[in-house]
Amino acid sequence: MYIPPAFRETDLPFIQETMRAAGLANLVTATANGLVCTPLPLFLDEREGDMGTLYGHVAKANPQWRAPPVGEAMAIFMGPDAYVSPSWYAGKSLDGKVVPTWNYVAVHAYGPVEFFENADRLLDVVMRLTDRHEASRPRPWAVSDAPPEFIQAQLRGIVGVRLPITRIDAKRKMSQNRNPKDRANVKAGLSESSDAGEHQVAALIAE
Template sequence: MYIPPAFREDDLPAIHATMRAVRLANLVTATAAGLLCTPLPLFLDETEGEFGVLYGHLARANPQWREPAQGEALVLFTGPDAYVTPSWYATKQETGKVVPTWNYVAVHAYGTPEFFEDADRLLAVVTRLTNLHEGARERAWAVDDAPPAFIAAQLRGIVGLRLPIARLEGKRKMSQNRSEADRAGVRAGLAASEGEADRHVATLIPG
């Protein structure tokens, strides 16, 4: 990922926070069959390794886990984003020398994927993923709400993923390269948007 110095995010807790906030990541591997990509819900275990370990699962019928990765795998985490119109810049009124852009947050995680079929490990991953996404619900569904034989059959249809993170790239492009007046214009413009995502990005632009 191309990261100009103004947009580089090196703070590991901030990078991890972005990863945790992304509900659906994309696992990309280069294989002899070509590039393969699978959208996946993943969870991050920060207690393992220097940068953490990602866990999830793929459908057993998905060919990606059977095709050996050539080099590292890439996991894409796309955070908040918003279109920025030049009309919000104070510079537009001063010189007119402005163009549209996009503000966004992104993290790229690299590592060697490990796939596993052990039923106990699969159950642990599925349970942790379920608890993660059901936890905020008033009446949370739990894996053991379903009949054990049914869950066992479902586990036979998936393959687990463990990806120790070897390196991370973080990018936070939030108008840091613009003047204070331009940033204020972008904040105000996004804050007035009808889109919830735009209003969220407004809160991320530095003062």
């Protein structure tokens, strides 16, 4: 990922929160037949390794897990993002030399990927993923709500994913390359939007 110095993010707690907040990630592996990518939910276990370890699962019918990866794998997480209108820049009324852009947060986590079929490990991953996404619901559903034999049958149709993170590229592009007036205008413009995602971006812009 191309990251100009002004946009490079190195704050690990912020990076990890971005990964936790992302509902869906993309797992990319390089194989002898080219790149393979699968969208999937991943959860971060911060207790494993200096930067944490990612877990998830793919369908057993997915050929990605059967193709031996060449080198490390990459998990892509997208944080808040929003279109930035040039009408918010002071230069629009001065000389018109302004163009649109996009503000966003992106995290690329790299490491050796492991695919596994052990039923106990798979059940642990499924339960932790489920608990994470059900936690905020008024009446959370739990894996134990389903018949055990049904769950065991479902586990036979998936393969676990484990990616211990060895390095991270993180980018927080939030108008840092603009002057204070422009940043304030972008923040105000996004704050006035009816889109909750644009409000998230506005909150990340430093004036």
